[in-house]
Amino acid sequence: MAVKGAALCTANLKILFNAITDEAKDTTREWADDTMLISRENFCPVDKGVLKSTGKVKTVIGTDREFKVELSFGEGIDYAVYVHEIPKHHDHGQDQYLSTPFNLRQDSLIQDLKIRCQDVMK
Numbered sequence: 017m018a019v020k021g022a023a024l025c026t027a028n029l030k031i032l033f034n035a036i037t038d039e040a041k042d043t044t045r046e047w048a049d050d051t052m053l054i055s056r057e058n059f060c061p062v063d064k065g066v067l068k069s070t071g072k073v074k075t076v077i078g079t080d081r082e083f084k085v086e087l088s089f090g091e092g093i094d095y096a097v098y099v100h101e102i103p104k105h106h107d108h109g110q111d112q113y114l115s116t117p118f119n120l121r122q123d124s125l126i127q128d129l130k131i132r133c134q135d136v137m138k
Contacts, residue, residue, distance in 0.1 A: 021122045028126055036083045043132045047125045048073045048085045054117045060089065061099055061109030070096065071114075089114060 056071045070089050077084040090096025103111045110116070 021119045025122045025125065036080060037133060040129055040133050041078065041083050043128050044083060044125065045073070045075065045085060047121070047128060048087055051117050051121050052087050054121070055087070055089075055114050059109055059113035059117055061106035061111075061113060066093060067096055067099060087114060087118065 052071050052073050056068050060068045060071065062068050067089060070091050070093060072088060072091070074086050074088070075084070076086050089100070100111060100113060100115070
């Protein structure tokens with residue numbers, strides 16, 4: 017499932033960096049970890065906690081030219097996508113439990129990269 021702001025976020029990152037520094041990788045990974053924590057604690061619906069326990073961040077590409085992390089829920093369970101995509105009342109959490117915090121926080125990733133990687137951007 018594609019997150020609405022992911023393409024714009026990726027395009028902006030490609031403009032900012034030709035070579036990805038360790039600082040940029042660390043910043044991106046920290047942002048992803050924080051976004052996952054916010055998703056698990058504030059947005060992910062909880063019945064028995066199984067879905068919440070599957071939230072993870074994985075670095076899938078980590079070269080000097082490309083760095084990609086994936087945020088996901090649902091490994092090993094078949095209902096995560098339905099809970100994410102189908103609007104329904106939940107006593108705790110909501111649908112769009114991963115894309116909502118991702119989209120809310122995407123501008124902060126760009127700002128964090130600008131601040132922490134300003135030497136590269138000059």
